[in-house]
Amino acid sequence: MSGSLRFSRVKQIAGPLLIVETNGMLGYEELVEVEMDNGERRLGRALEVTDTMAVMEIFEGTEGISINNSKVKFLGRPLEFAVSNELLGRIFDGLGRPMDGMPPILGKATKNINGDIINPYVRDYPDQFIQTGISVMDGMLSLVRGQKLPIFSGAGLPHDVLAAQIAKQSTLSTGEDFAVVFAAVGVANSVAMYYRKQLQISGQLKRSVLFLNLAEDPAIERIVTPRIALTAAEHLAFEEGYHVLVIMADMTNYAEALREISIAREEVPSRRGYPGYLYTDLATMYERCGKIKGKKGSLTQLPILSMPGDDITHPVPDLTGYITEGQIVLDKGLSGRGIYPPVNVLMSLSRLMKDGVGPGKTRDDHKSVSDQLYQSYSRASEIRSLVEIVGKGGVQEADLKYLDFAEHFEQEFMKQGPDENRDLERTLQLAWKTLYQLPESELNRISPELIKQHYGVA
Amino acid sequence: MTIKGRITDVKSSVVKATGMTGIKMNEVVKVGELGLIGEAIRIEGDNAYIQVYEFTTDIKPGEPVIGMGSPLSVELGPGMVGQIYDGMQRPLPTISKVAGSFIPRGVSVTRLDKKAKWKFMPTAKLGDVMGDDVLGYVDETQLVRHYIMVPPNVRGRLTDLTKEGEYTLKDEIATVEMDGVRTPLHLYQEWPVWTPRPFKEKMETKELLVVGQRVIDTFFPLAKGGTAAVPGGFGTGKCVLPETRILLNGELKEIGEVWRRGGAIRALQDGLYRRIDGTVSSFVGTGFSDENSPLIYKGESRFMVEINTAQGRRLVVTPNHGIYLYPTNGGITTRPAALIRPGDLLVEPLARRFSSPSASKLGHDKVTDVRVLNGTYDVYDLVVPGAQNFLGGEAPTIYHNTVLLHQIASWAKSSMVIYVGCGERGNEMTDILMTFPNLKDPYSDRPLMEKTVLIANISNMPVMARQASIYAGTTIAEYFRDMGYDTLLLADSTSRWAEALREISGRLEEMPAEEGYPSYLASRLAAFYERAGNVKTSGSQPRNGSLTIMGAVSPQGGDFTEPVTSNTLRFVKAFLLLDPDLAYSRHYPAVNWISSYSGYTQDLSEWLAANVNENFSRIRDEAYALLQKENALKDIVRLLGSEMLPNDEKLVLDMARVIRQGYLQQSAYDKVDRFSSPKVQYYILSAIVEFYSMARKKIEAGARIEDIRGLPVMGDLMYAKNKFTNDSVEGDYTQLMDRMKKQFEGVKSN
Structure with missing residues (x-):
């Protein structure tokens, strides 16, 4: 609240968590910066605060931190992200810091990355067909503006090619194009570069924002990357009036980071060690999507999830399916036979298709x-x-x-x-x-x- | 005195505060400088644990926690009707006015508009009053006269009552004195959501809650004050019985056992699936190859087909399970089990034993006899990735129980409808919020919203508010019940509500019971449904009011044994099963007439006899018997074809078809058909039953079924639902019966 800087010391280190003396000066989810003797700084966030101490998750990991080589600076604010229309064309790291050599955004406003809930009363029902230019999608699994439609995929399947193609080709019946927000959540650098190149080729890079938490980046950072990306996307959609397509790859990595923290905190685990609140946690991201009455823009989500061991019963795709409006399932067999896009249509479904196609919307048949x-x-x-x-x-x-x-x-x-x-x-x-x-x-x-x-x- | 403590610990949505001596369990508190709403859920000496209803980001130790003195309450008074609330009774339109498109934390809006003026008409006389006595009324909408009542916990002498006039909710309109204590009364009162409002006595549920949908009112009726559950539809796949043995990792196992030991459960469109480890080498009726990581499916079937073969094989499968056989014209084909006949040659491995079926050659085995087994069977199927055959050859049907709830909400003859959307997808809730304002009340032709309160709580809203939303809705419904109204509460979905319960319980680190749900799941569900009822209200002049509760359950993939569904079924008396197959074949309303049930049929018979027709129950039973007979004959027909049946059974099939198409099916778009009053229902069904009895006599006397099928009056029966209106039905019926009798006289009986 006061925003004034205060310093403290590390008391205990446990896996990705630090326990820090606070004397009650730190708020829940507020940030700290750990400064090490060698000048290195790492960002952390409070997971639990008490009168005397706080449990911090350190986004860049705790490697190398010791009790006597570091001090802790309280930043006096939660994780926020500065938004403005200058976001377009920029590249950020997984914590929202510029990594394209350009200065930070001087935003119109800084927003808490958790976002606020869209008032259900002002939501508008998604019923406008998006032409992706991909036959199996447009013909049988139509995407609708404001929908959240995940791609369930597996190792070696071309989900990135498909997502990039959707991003490049999607047009609305009104002729408008999408702005693309891409959140890399623990994917390989080559994947991130692929998206970047594809957006560049199609000339969309200047209408895109990239947030990159790559495979070599700290795992804990993944907990915030999708939320920062969605904060940017919400701004572009509902303040700047863009139709925004958010691609988040790979949400399974996100859930694994959440599990890592949960286990380090010794919480009661639910299925396969994931925390019991995984459903609600995923909902707070997937529901940041839709259309709002009286606003020009819209937010459409295309999360990508890998199914470990191609297992559709894995908790992450399973719970995702209960929140999203359908799913696109990719299939190894089809891919092996050289069919692209290898969509297993019998397992895939777009729940909002019925409202977006047919007489008056697309074609009668x-x-x-x-x-x-x-x-x-x-x-x-x-x-x-x-x-x-x-x-x-x-x-x-x-x-x-x-x-x-x-x-x-x-x-x-x-x-x-x-x-x-x-x-x-x-x-x-x-x-x-x-x-x-x-x-x-x-x-x-x-x-x-x-x-x-x-x-x-x- | 207000309790003011300070925060010592913040951990996600649970906050611990000290200095809270005197705080009551479930008391509402304001947390932190932002004043977030929370509730005391555990008290240890001076300390209280607070479950906060909103996100707790940047709340610090040391910030204040202030007790509000009472548990979570709703404000009850004029201004509720037509409103859209969140789970804490905050009006969503007002929030959007003060805060824009998003709901910011700590946003504070008044639950009822205190500035609006209402025209109050006093009706009470000065003198002794008690809780629930009516002081006067406000005509809130054209459909709802809002009675202003003495709050349940107030009694004494009414010493002052204001004149007719316009008042805001803040104005004092009356004073009650008791032992020298003056209690000022307003147009509104408050009531805690966790506590059922009092009443004088609960009475039997014996009056029909008319919903105008023939399949419900006639066959699975709801009673005023009753309870019902509507599960989402699910289909049956191609399945086998639990005893069926499969070769898993080289060992013979019963499929039911394999299911029980399977991995995580995954619900897909048509059922419940479970991953099993290893390879499966054989499964009855389909392939014989080693396959990795199959899925196992569980469902339920009312019929099984038993096929016995010359080599001593016995297959028991669902009627639509595909069986491979050699047809007479060569090759191999697949045919549903129900169509297999004695003499057919099945494709089977030559080896009689399960040694290595994948290596074995194919041979044939002759069917010796085929039987249909009746009953309820748990059935299983294996789904092999890559085979992709588990969707049963049909496009997946998107079917959601909300559809039926919409219909019931619009057509139910109730004075008030409270709809609680609990933990739904945001876009789904939007569909409801955008549909309701366009619906009309069929009885008055006024907008349905004039007698509706909507509560919207979607999946990303805080879980505590999700849990509270159902209780807030129930309390509002009870308040209207106490005015002497028949109110209807629709809760969609109670499964999401139970999940909120589970999540909160997990946060408190309570010991989980079945599937992680808290041990008190069943008692909470029971207590919720128990708030339904047909009551005599308290007050010196008791009124009759009722609260009917319909809860939607979303059993994951149709597994009715999961805790929420199985416990719900223990406490509700009626169960309307939505059937995707019916929806797919355009049979609406898609209520399955074999698996649905209502425990109210008996309770209501007296009322139906007195208010509709003394023969109502008899006619209904006769018609239902026809549907059951058809169901019993259905599989025999699949095996043998209907031409093999004797004439009286052919007649049963014909009549059942008339009932299905001319009675159960109801179009929401046809002006007459979309709503049938009980009287109209009686006459249509009576005409069908009369036709059957005349036809049966003719058949017994040797008439040809073709002559009966050819009677033009058959068509009249089919279209009676489009013609009979409440005003003209007696005349219509008499005319129809005259035509029927005349036409039957012309049927030769040989």
């Missing part, structure tokens, strides 16, 4: 084409697994058509280049071509009028 592709591809997958047992010769003639359909679906409809941008007309045209692999009688999710209009026309 959009919804039923999506349903039909879904149903037919699902049937085709069953027949495929049968063929794996008995071979093609063992399957009935009618069922073989489904094999052609699935092949066409994957090779013509789903498969596209990472730089190939298809508009919705093209996507639906390809969808109808794919459906043409099946006899008309098999298309029971589409009305006869629409079939007459589109079947075999393209």
Whole structure:
């Protein structure tokens, strides 16, 4: 509160935590700077404060800190981030400090990175279709402005290529482009550079903000990186009027950092050692998303989560699924067969699609084409697994058509280049071509009028 | 005297303060310079632990904690109707006015507008009064006359009552004297949310809460003052029984056992999945390859098909479980188990024993007999990554119990509706907040909001407020009940509320019980549903009022054994199962008529006889029997086709179809169909049952089923729901019956 500087000493060091004498002068979640004899400074935040001492998480880690080589400076404020429209085009580290050689932002305002809750009363319902130029997304898993749609992925899968493609190609029906906020949460430097390069190529870098906590950066820092990125994104969306797409990769690293702190604090662990409040903690980030009545901008989230061991039951993807509006699941099998984007459509879902597509929104046949592709591809997958047992010769003639359909679906409809941008007309045209692999009688999710209009026309 | 202590310890949302002597358990406190709202949840001597309702960033030791003297309360008075509150009764529109689009910490807004003027009409006489006595009223909206009552804990002599006129909530409108103590009364009062409001006595629940939806009112009725749960829909996959053995890591195990020992549970669109470690080498009816990391699915089925083979195999599977077989025209095909017939050749490994089925060759095995088993079965299935067949060939249906709650909220014949959105997704809540203001009350054609209070608490709002929101809603509902109104509380979802309970319990480091929920989960749920009821209010002239509670539960992936759902089912009397399959086949309202139940059918029969028709219960039972018979016949029909059935059973199927399409299905868009009064429901159903009884007599006398199917009056039965209105129904019915009798006279009975 007083903001005046005070100094103290380290009392105890335990894993990533420091215990510091405070004499009650430190507030909850307030910052300290640990100054070491060699001049090195590290930032820490109070996790618990009492009359006499505080438990601090040290973002850069506690390595090398000793009780007699360091002193602790109280900064008298919680973690804040300065926001302004000058954010665009900038690159920051995981704690929000410039790392592009440019001066710090002289913000219009500094904001607490925890953000405030959007008043549900002023939220606007997301129902505007975003064209990503990716057939499998636009056709079957439409993204809607203000939605949070995570990508569940695994090691070696091209989730970054997909997220970058979405960032590059997404356009709104109004013709506006997105501003992109990218939060690297414990990913390799090469991944961060990939995003940067892709945004540069597409000319979007000047409409982007990058926050980089890389794999070699301190793990504890990851707890704040997504929140700083969302603070920037909220400002751009709701104060500056941009439509903002936030990509956060990889949220599993975030949860692991949270677990590390929780275990160091000896909290009662829940599933797989993650703290019991993981659901609420994730919700406080994922819910920083949406549209607000009377405001021009919007905030759309595309979190990327790796599923350790490709396990969709892992607590992080599991809890994420309860908060987000659907999920895109990437598949090793498809990827192995050279299909990009390798989206397992049968496990993926966009919950807000129903409100963003169809008559008056996109095209009259959009919804039923999506349903039909879904149903037919699902049937085709069953027949495929049968063929794996008995071979093609063992399957009935009618069922073989489904094999052609699935092949066409994957090779013509789903498969596209990472730089190939298809508009919705093209996507639906390809969808109808794919459906043409099946006899008309098999298309029971589409009305006869629409079939007459589109079947075999393209 | 106010208690003023100081903070000694801050740890996330729990704050410890000293100097708190005299603080009461659950007393509300203001924490820190910001004045964050909190509540005392543990007291140790001079120290109190405070659970803070908001985020505690930059709160310091030494900052003040001030006791507010009472537990978390709601203000009850004019201004509530049509309002949208958060879990602590702060009006969200007011917050947006003072603070913009976000809710800042410590924002302080008045719960009820103290400046607005209300026209008060006094009705009481001076003299002795007691709690809940009516002093007068304010016509708050066109739909709600807001009675101003003496607060429950006040009694004495009413010495002063103001004249008719316009008053604010701050103005004194009456004075009650007791033993020389004067208590000034206002247009509003306060009541703590954790304490049920008192009443004189609880009465039987024997009056129908009309919701105008035929499947509910007729078959699964709700009673005024009753309780009901609505779980989200879930589907059944292609499954086997728990005893089915599978080869896991080279060892034979029963699938049910494998489930019990499986890993973390994952809920997907159609059911509950659990990861199992290792490889599975065989599973009945599908492939025979070694597969890594399969998932296991658990669901429930009402029917199983038992298939016995010449080689002594016995398969018991759900009717839609795909079975591989050799058809007569060559190749291999897959067919649902329900369509397998004796003589079919199943694809099976040649080896009779499970040695290494993956290496074994395929052979065939002839089906000797097929039977349908009735009952409720736990069923399991294995899902192998890559096979991607677990979605059962259908696009996933997005179906949420909110849809039915909307419908019930709009059509229920109640004077007040309180909707608590608890722990929902932000965008989902927005859908509700944007839909409700557009709904109309069908009885008055006025906006539904004129008799509605909404409480919105989404997943990222503090958990303590999430927990409180349900109680705040209940207290508001009880207040309107005490005015003598029938009120309806919709809580969506109680599962999220229970999760808040779990999280707070974890923060307090309490010993967890089942699945991490606190041991008091069941008692809290019971206490919540117990606040429903049909009561005689207190006061010198008791009124009848009721509070009906409907809670949505979201069992993860349809696992009804999880603690929240299983405990809820112990305490509610009616259960409306939403069925995604019905929704997918465009059968609305998608209430499953086989698995749903209502314990009120008996309780209400007297009321129905007196207020609708003395034959109501008989007609309902006869119609329901037809639906049950159809259900029993359904799988036989799948096996044999309906043409094999005798005529009387064909007639049952025809009539059940008429009931399904002409009665259970109800369109929200058709002006007449969207709401059926109980009287209309009775006459439509009565016509169907009469038709059946005439047709059965004809069939018994040897008439052809085709002649009965061809009667034009069949079409009239199907469309009665679009024609019969409450005003014309008697005449419509008489005409229909005349036509029916005439047409039946023309049926030859051979």
